[in-house]
Amino acid sequence: MNFAKQNIQEMSAYAGPKEDRTFYSGMLLDFGERTIAPSPKIIEALNEFAQNGRINIYPEYFNLNKKIAQYAGVSEDQILAVNGSDRAIDLIFRIFTDKGDKVIIPKPSFAMFFQSAEIEGCEIVSPIYDESLNYPIEEVLDEIDNKTKLIIICSPNNPTGTIVNSDEIEKIAKKALEFNSIVFIDEAYFEFSQVTAVPLIEKYPNIIISRTFSKAFGLAALRIGYAMASKEHIAEMLKIRSPYDVNMIASIATQVALDNVEYMQKYRDEVMNGSKPLIENFFKDNGIKFFDNSKANFLLFKPDSPEQVFEILDKNGVRTRPRKGSRIDGTIRLTIGTVEQMKKFIEIYSTVILAKAGIQ
Numbered sequence: 001m002n003f004a005k006q007n008i009q010e011m012s013a014y015a016g017p018k019e020d021r022t023f024y025s026g027m028l029l030d031f032g033e034r035t036i037a038p039s040p041k042i043i044e045a046l047n048e049f050a051q052n053g054r055i056n057i058y059p060e061y062f063n064l065n066k067k068i069a070q071y072a073g074v075s076e077d078q079i080l081a082v083n084g085s086d087r088a089i090d091l092i093f094r095i096f097t098d099k100g101d102k103v104i105i106p107k108p109s110f111a112m113f114f115q116s117a118e119i120e121g122c123e124i125v126s127p128i129y130d131e132s133l134n135y136p137i138e139e140v141l142d143e144i145d146n147k148t149k150l151i152i153i154c155s156p157n158n159p160t161g162t163i164v165n166s167d168e169i170e171k172i173a174k175k176a177l178e179f180n181s182i183v184f185i186d187e188a189y190f191e192f193s194q195v196t197a198v199p200l201i202e203k204y205p206n207i208i209i210s211r212t213f214s215k216a217f218g219l220a221a222l223r224i225g226y227a228m229a230s231k232e233h234i235a236e237m238l239k240i241r242s243p244y245d246v247n248m249i250a251s252i253a254t255q256v257a258l259d260n261v262e263y264m265q266k267y268r269d270e271v272m273n274g275s276k277p278l279i280e281n282f283f284k285d286n287g288i289k290f291f292d293n294s295k296a297n298f299l300l301f302k303p304d305s306p307e308q309v310f311e312i313l314d315k316n317g318v319r320t321r322p323r324k325g326s327r328i329d330g331t332i333r334l335t336i337g338t339v340e341q342m343k344k345f346i347e348i349y350s351t352v353i354l355a356k357a358g359i360q
């Protein structure tokens with residue numbers, strides 16, 4: 001017997017990371033994570049908490065909100081820390097949408113937008129990214145009407161890496177405001193693109209932004225992210241976020257990370273200014289198709305035999321992620337890590353794929 005709501009019964013669970021990642025001995029270049037450990041100061045602080053902290057009492061957050069607010073350049077009442085930005089997505093759908101409401105989620109994009117929309121029973125409208133994988137701005141603008149409750153802008157977008165600039169976001173926010181709809185901007189990869197819609201929050205009360213500590217800061221296992229919005233909307237979100245949504249370990253780690261932002265920046269600079277050009281030149285020099293407009297720490301490449309390439313890389317110590325769907329059939333998403341890791345990727349690709357297998 002199954003008493004779950006009909007729309008939940010009709011859904012499938014989010015197919016998250018495969019369970020065999022932890023013990024994979026090669027390089028994990030499949031999930032857009034930071035590819036090396038976070039700052040040793042974070043590990044020290046966590047060890048200290050494990051030794052001397054009071055694990056038996058509920059979390060107390062001290063300066064968490066203040067530090068996040070300072071880092072993001074908003075006021076403390078415009079911030080809500082959450083259990084990963086997945087939670088922010090979930091809260092936003094729960095607060096702003098009802099069954100049957102129209103939500104605009106351009107495709108291809110991050111699966112959790114679709115998952116949360118289905119949980120609420122929304123009507124999903126999905127304009128398709130253009131052939132160069134740019135956000136379908138005109139189609140989105142055309143779709144905004146009085147049925148529309150929520151518009152998703154993922155910038156940089158997962159899996160395309162492409163961004164939506166401030167002028168375009170403003171166009172959408174302006175039209176959305178006329179129809180009382182929310183514009184939700186997911187900036188999970190902001191640290192890499194360094195492009196943000198934060199300054200628009202003051203002007204457009206219908207804008208909500210989420211970010212995460214899972215990517216550039218390297219805290220994916222601890223589950224912490226944050227939402228930014230007008231203080232009125234943050235107050236609404238606070239009503240339904242559970243009181244201890246963020247655990248103590250995540251809170252401690254985040255505060256230390258924000259006291260040492262330069263540690264994250266050093267990694268970001270290496271990835272974006274060193275590793276990314278290295279990989280792009282490698283693809284170019286070898287005639288391997290790829291999309292060159294990613295502003296994130298990953299890109300999509302399109303070898304002639306993607307399944308074989310994925311399998312061979314995987315057996316040789318490089319885990320990537322094959323992608324399917326609108327515009328991206330036959331692509332593989334590659335997370336860009338350190339220069340050393342990318343040199344290793346290039347060496348493996350050259351010796352076991354280009355030279356030996358004779359495929360591209």
Ligand SMILES: Cc1ncc(COP(=O)(O)O)c(C=O)c1O
Pocket residue numbers: 031032083084085086087110154157158186188211212213214220223224225
């Ligand atoms: C665009 C986007 N948003 C949100 C998330 C989820 O991030 P978090 O770990 O903060 O839940 C991801 C993770 O891959 C993502 O790619």
